[in-house]
Amino acid sequence: xxxxxxxxxxxxxxxxxxxxxxxxxxxxxxxxxxxxxxxxxxxxxxxxxxxxxxxxxxxxxxxxxxxxxxxxxxxxxxxxxxxxxxxxxxxxxxxxxxxxxxxxxxxxxxxxxxxxxxxxxxxxxxxxxxxxxxxxxxxxxxxxxxxxxxxxxxxxxxxxxxxxxxxxxxxxxxxxxxxxxxxxxxxxxxxxxxxxxxxxxxxxxxxxxxxxxxxxxxxxxxxxxxxxxxxxxxxxxxxxxxxxxxxxxxxxxxxxxxxxxxxxxxxxxxxxxxxxxxxxxxxxxxxxxxxxxxxxxxxxxxxxxxxxxxxxxxxxxxxxxxxxxxxxxxxxxxxxxxxxx
Numbered sequence: 128x129x130x131x132x133x134x135x136x137x138x139x140x141x142x143x144x145x146x147x148x149x150x151x152x153x154x155x156x157x158x159x160x161x162x163x164x165x166x167x168x169x170x171x172x173x174x175x176x177x178x179x180x181x182x183x184x185x186x187x188x189x190x191x192x193x194x195x196x197x198x199x200x201x202x203x204x205x206x207x208x209x210x211x212x213x214x215x216x217x218x219x220x221x222x223x224x225x226x227x228x229x230x231x232x233x234x235x236x237x238x239x240x241x242x243x244x245x246x247x248x249x250x251x252x253x254x255x256x257x258x259x260x261x262x263x264x265x266x267x268x269x270x271x272x273x274x275x276x277x278x279x280x281x282x283x284x285x286x287x288x289x290x291x292x293x294x295x296x297x298x299x300x301x302x303x304x305x306x307x308x309x310x311x312x313x314x315x316x317x318x319x320x321x322x323x324x325x326x327x328x329x330x331x332x333x334x335x336x337x338x339x340x341x342x343x344x345x346x347x348x349x350x351x352x353x354x355x356x357x358x359x360x361x362x363x364x365x366x367x368x369x370x371x372x373x374x375x376x377x378x379x380x381x382x383x384x385x386x387x388x389x390x391x392x393x394x395x396x397x398x399x400x401x402x403x404x405x406x407x408x409x410x411x412x413x414x415x416x417x418x419x420x421x422x423x424x425x426x427x428x429x430x431x432x433x434x435x436x437x438x439x440x441x442x443x444x445x446x447x448x449x450x451x452x453x454x455x456x457x458x459x460x461x462x463x464x465x466x467x468x
Contacts, residue, residue, distance in 0.1 A: 151426040152270070153214035153390060154202075157456065164199040178203040179252030180230055183356075189234060189241045197241065202231040205252060207394050207401060208463040211422060214390065216403035217368065219263060219274040221412050224368035225398045227251050227260055232362045246280055246358040251367045255355040262357045265364030270390070271403050274366050280358045371398060373414035377441065381408040381421060383449040386432045389425035391449070394466055396420070396438065417441050420466060423449045424459065433459045 166172045168191055172184045180203050189197060204213050205228045213231075217224040228251035234241040263274035359365050381391050381404055391404035396418040404410045413419075418440055425432040432451040439447065 153212060153424065156426070156431075157212035157460070160202060162201045162203075164201070166197045166199050168197055174199070174201075176201050176203050176230075178205055178228075180228065181250040182230075182232070183248040185245055185247070188243055188245055188247060189236070190244060191236045191241065193236070196236060198235040200231075200233040200235065203252075204229040204231075206467040207399065208460075208467050210401050211390075211392055211394070211424075211463050211466075212460075214270060215265075215272055215364075216392065216401045217274070217366075217399075218402060218412075219276060219368070219370070223371045223373065223400055223402070223412070223414070224263070224274060224366070225371050225400045227253065227255055227367040227369075227399070229265075229364060229366045231364050232359075234362060243359075243361060246360045248356050248358055249365065249367075250356045255367065257369065259369035260355065260367050261369070262359055263366040263368050264359075264361060265366060269406065271405075272364065274368060277360070280360050371400065373417070375415040376412045377415050377443045377445065379410045379413045379441065380446045381410070381423070381449050382446055383408055383423050383434065384451055386425040386427050386451055389423050389432075389451060392422040394420045394422060413441050413445075415441055415443060421447055421449055422463060423451050425451050431456055431459060433462070435462055437465075 160177065162176055164174050166174075166184060168189050169186055171186050174182050174184070176182070180201070182201070184199070191197060202213070204210055204215060210216070210226075210229070213229075215229060217226050230249065230251075232247075234243075262277040262280060264277060265272045265274055267273075357365075357367060379393065383389060383391065388406070389408070391408050391410075393402040393404075393410055393413060395401070402410050402413060418438055420435060420437045421439060423432075423434040430453055433454045434449045434451040436447060436449060
């Protein structure tokens, strides 16, 4: 009886040694840029972040006892390299997305995380002049994110810091009458808009085709011409995306030397899109014919292992060999930064 007990214990020890180690958190290692603001819950607050994201927080958005002690934490992710360093990809239930920008938002009172009482408004950096882009919320599982479409919050368009003038046509008067500036009707003629202009027509949504009536003259060359503002009803990871419809898909296997439990990414050349492999380094639903780069990152104790194969054309049922080699964080930063050019 003693002999069998000893053998059983030995098998347990061997089994434990063969298990995958939990993945390291990429964002903590690469220290994704984090910004912190202090907001007063008794006032409407508009903040402009380092990469151009504008966030409008209505008063009484949170339930707190002290009005001026809310910490508002933001991370902005716009580039492919920043997505990789934050451990992010762009799929929604296995459908491929293209991102116009991602933000991570957290609100804290002392050390307690706060939930929203009402939606906040987010204008992502850059012009978003398509109705295809929507708000998605991120949920992580095994260090891999899935983006869930927000189907309940209404969105609308804004102009920021611009002089607006109606073009001469029959629809101008109708458009003027539907403008609200800071909850006040807009008087006809020229005006300088210092804050957000909301279109109240059709349930707070004015289709972009309607905006062809307007002449827009910027007061500053860096100002935006046409923006779309999004309402977000919850915090954490928020993504501005559109679905991309490809015609043919395949499975790609990545044969990599395994250090511990690597992150493997498929980075698109022509889209701001990234796929992430499963725990077996396999990617399902990769579009055939696309040019991509394959990135692998792994960690062992304090060491970083990295490999990259640039500019591969996806073919049916590919197996791609990837070698991860010991390097340092600065080299990884520099190499993946080339993906943004």
